[in-house]
Amino acid sequence: MARKFLYGIAILIMLALAAAFTYRYWGMQIMRQAMVPSAEFTPLPEAPPSAYARADMWIARPDKPGNPALWTPEGFQPAGDPAAAVFFLHPTSFLDRSRWNAPLDDARANNYAEIFLRGQASAFNEVGAIWAPRYRQATFGAFLTSKQQAQQALDFAYRDVLAAFEQFLDEAGDRPIVLAGHSQGALHLSRLLAERIAGTPLADRIVAAYVVGWPVSATADLPAMGLPACEGPDQAGCILSWQSFSEPADPSLIFDTFDATTGFTGASRAGTPLVCTNPVTGRAGDSAPAQANLGTLIPDSRLANATMVPGRIPARCDGRGILLIGSDVPEMGPYVLQPGNNYHVYDYSLFWANIRADAARRLAAFGA
Structure with missing residues (x-):
């Protein structure tokens, strides 16, 4: 019986290794088949000029009941009359492969978006x-694809973002402005900086992005985005950016795609250094021990709430500009992206x- 048990364990290990090997070498092809739409790009109707004057076009706004961005963990409270205005773009919450762009009434995508606002915009x-x-x-x-339809879908999404920003x-x-976003939201935010804000009086109103x-x-994008990278914690009017990986980190899937593109300056992004802000210290290219982390949001299994845990996650900028968070990371949930130990989903929650x-x-520095 013991020998049969050991044989069973050996078979399970072999199956796990085979699955890991398959994903390592064919994972991207599998993901593309599962997630990339096979349909042609069909643009949804253009939003009318006054669309974003309606409250239902916003997940969060100051007068919206049940605003998910007002959530806070125990021990924190939103300000009653905050001085600044925050424009926040949530990450990708639409996972459907039947179409290239999310309809506004997709219940699943909207539910995920509210979860993201509770864990990200609430900061x-x-x-x-x-x-x-x-x-x-x-x-x-x-x-996950270089198809022309993918860029058409991103361009269409950006038009909504631009209308909402206006x-x-x-x-x-005339309040000071904080810009923030994550993942796809950060992509559109970087384009908004380069195409709508850089070189205009609006740039002088930005507390931080x-x-x-x-x-x-740092070389192919930043010079065209109108604001410098934040070098220190008391600097206003600057850009912060990071991407979180536990160790050993493998960012090759990101770099392979990124390096094949052209930056906002028109130069190739291949091999260029990335902006890496350490969110623990607010300094560029910095390192910080776990004890300096004031609090990580660790979500519950239903993603309905989260517990604040200080002093657990270190951070240091490394290599071309990725943010390493060590190897002893508390259980955050099932959304760590593999291969690579990519904590992308938790970029805000970790810090x-x-x-x-x-x-x-930074708002205090802006006021000063």
């Missing part, structure tokens, strides 16, 4: 009133309390 509710638009974002599969400017008045979970080339303190510090 800014002490410094600013938060506007977070619904936008007909590109589906997840658009990031309405945000009308409603925010948190372009998180999307690579920003939630430090991001909150960082935004307050």
Whole structure:
């Protein structure tokens, strides 16, 4: 019986190794088949000019009941009358492969978007009133292919983002502005900086831009984005960016795609250094021990709530500009991306309390 048991364990180990080997060498092909739409790109109707004047076009805005961006963990409270205005773009929440862009009424995508706002945009509710638009974002599969339809889907999503931003400017008045986004939201935010804000009076109103979970080339992108990278924690009018990996890290899947593209300056991004802000210290290219982490949000199994745990996650910028968080990472949930030990989904949660303190510090510097 013992020998049969050992044989069974050996077979399970072999199956696990075979599965890992298969994913390592054919995982991207499998993901593409499962997630990339096979349909032709068909644009959804253009949003009318006044679309974002309607409250239902926003997941979060100051007058919206049940605003998910006002969630806070125990021990924290949103400000009653915050000084700044925050424009937040949530990451990809649409996973359907039947179409290239999300419809505005997709219940599953909207539910995920609200979860993202609770865990990400909430970090800014002490410094600013938060506007977070619904936008007909590109589906997840658009990031796994070089098909022309993928870029068409991203361009279409950006048009919604731009329309929402113009309405945000009308409603925010003359308050200082914090820009923040994650993943696909950060991609659109970087484009918004380069195409709508750089070289305009708006650039002087930006407290900081948190372009998180999307690579920003220090040479091929940053010079065209109108703001410098944040070098220190008390600097205002600058850009923060990071991408989180536990060790041993393998960012090759990201770099392979990123290096095949052209930056906002028109130069190739291949091999260029990335902007890496350490979110624990607020410094570029920095290193910080776990004890300096003011608090990580560890979500529950239903993603309905989260517990604040300080002093667990270190951070150091490494290599071309990825953020390493050590190898002893607490269980965050099932969404760590493999292969590579990519903690992309948790880029904000890992450093939630430090991001909150960082935004307050930069707003104070802006006012000074």
